[in-house]
Amino acid sequence: MSDSLSPSNPLPLIQDVTRQELREWLVSQDLPAYRADQAYTWLYQRRVAGFGEMVNLGKPAKSALGAHFRVGRLEPAEALHSKDGSIKYRFALEDGRSIESVLMEHTDHHTVCVSSQVGCALGCDFCQTAKMGLVRNLTPGEIVMQVLAARRDLPDGGNLRNIVFMGMGEPFHNYTNVMRALEIFTDEHGFNFSQRRITVSTSGLLPQIRKFGQERVKANLAVSLNGVTDEVRTRLMPVNRTYNLQRLVEACKAYPLESRKRITFEYILMKGVTDSIDDAKRLIRLLHGLKFKVNLIPYNEAPGSQYRRPDWEDVRAFQQHLLNRGVVATLRISKGQDVQGACGQLIVGQPHIRSTAAPA
Numbered sequence: 001m002s003d004s005l006s007p008s009n010p011l012p013l014i015q016d017v018t019r020q021e022l023r024e025w026l027v028s029q030d031l032p033a034y035r036a037d038q039a040y041t042w043l044y045q046r047r048v049a050g051f052g053e054m055v056n057l058g059k060p061a062k063s064a065l066g067a068h069f070r071v072g073r074l075e076p077a078e079a080l081h082s083k084d085g086s087i088k089y090r091f092a093l094e095d096g097r098s099i100e101s102v103l104m105e106h107t108d109h110h111t112v113c114v115s116s117q118v119g120c121a122l123g124c125d126f127c128q129t130a131k132m133g134l135v136r137n138l139t140p141g142e143i144v145m146q147v148l149a150a151r152r153d154l155p156d157g158g159n160l161r162n163i164v165f166m167g168m169g170e171p172f173h174n175y176t177n178v179m180r181a182l183e184i185f186t187d188e189h190g191f192n193f194s195q196r197r198i199t200v201s202t203s204g205l206l207p208q209i210r211k212f213g214q215e216r217v218k219a220n221l222a223v224s225l226n227g228v229t230d231e232v233r234t235r236l237m238p239v240n241r242t243y244n245l246q247r248l249v250e251a252c253k254a255y256p257l258e259s260r261k262r263i264t265f266e267y268i269l270m271k272g273v274t275d276s277i278d279d280a281k282r283l284i285r286l287l288h289g290l291k292f293k294v295n296l297i298p299y300n301e302a303p304g305s306q307y308r309r310p311d312w313e314d315v316r317a318f319q320q321h322l323l324n325r326g327v328v329a330t331l332r333i334s335k336g337q338d339v340q341g342a343c344g345q346l347i348v349g350q351p352h353i354r355s356t357a358a359p360a
Ligand code: SF4
Pocket: 120, 121, 122, 123, 124, 127, 128, 129, 130, 167, 168, 169, 170, 203, 344
């Protein structure tokens, strides 16, 4: 039996359901709870397309699951292959909306960048996704299926090591569904991802940062900083009007970090806006007292953008200033730039995306 993600099959998506919920549901059907563990292994480790392929499940459990759930599958409507080995996907959802994900290739592993919403409500001035506004939240299954789809494209022996929530959307605006997706990603019978290998990136929503610190699943926290004065940050990220820098830093200081963990601050370097040595000095003063590292991201110029990519010497000087003062500062050369798959560039249906398609 093969199930499909289609409006003609209105059963609930099995990928929206946590294993614990599935166990409880099976018990309510007078079936053994451990069938949920087996079904999870088939779904996320053996990656079957339907309940009929779950051969050790037993007929009663297979029939009950097939009568009440469907196995979803995201097929890329578009897959753009970058020269650096990254692949940017556009997935069409069953309501006709589209989302994007990026599979990034590193020397010995891969990272998948997933979306958490269709569009985003936060309105960051430099971000392509912001132009869409918020359309809707993704379900846990729609988040999970992005990873399943990307994993199908791994080369033989490939190692999908990291999941980052840095695609379309503010993950903490879709808090409950993102937490459910994290539960599925880290489930020992499912993907069995290490919590240390999952990073959730927020624009700085303080109530959710506090809540995230209390969660059982301890994924890494990343904060999009991008401005080191309230004036600049508010211009780039309107969320700073509600949660200004001082409050953001206080919340990060109160965040319960496990030993050897740090908060990552993402900092986009934009020519003449955020890339001066004075900015580097302010950044150090601002984050003093925190356990942190900085991820520097040279801005990717998008068509029509008012911001510019920084000069390479300024990028290096900024990083060196931080390194010389003992700050862990990595330079992220965004993957997938030639297919507009880099940070802040995910937007669906823009002509420039199609025009950069490379042969698969
Ligand atoms: S940068 Fe992130 S939070 Fe800001 S608008 Fe874009 S997707 Fe939303």
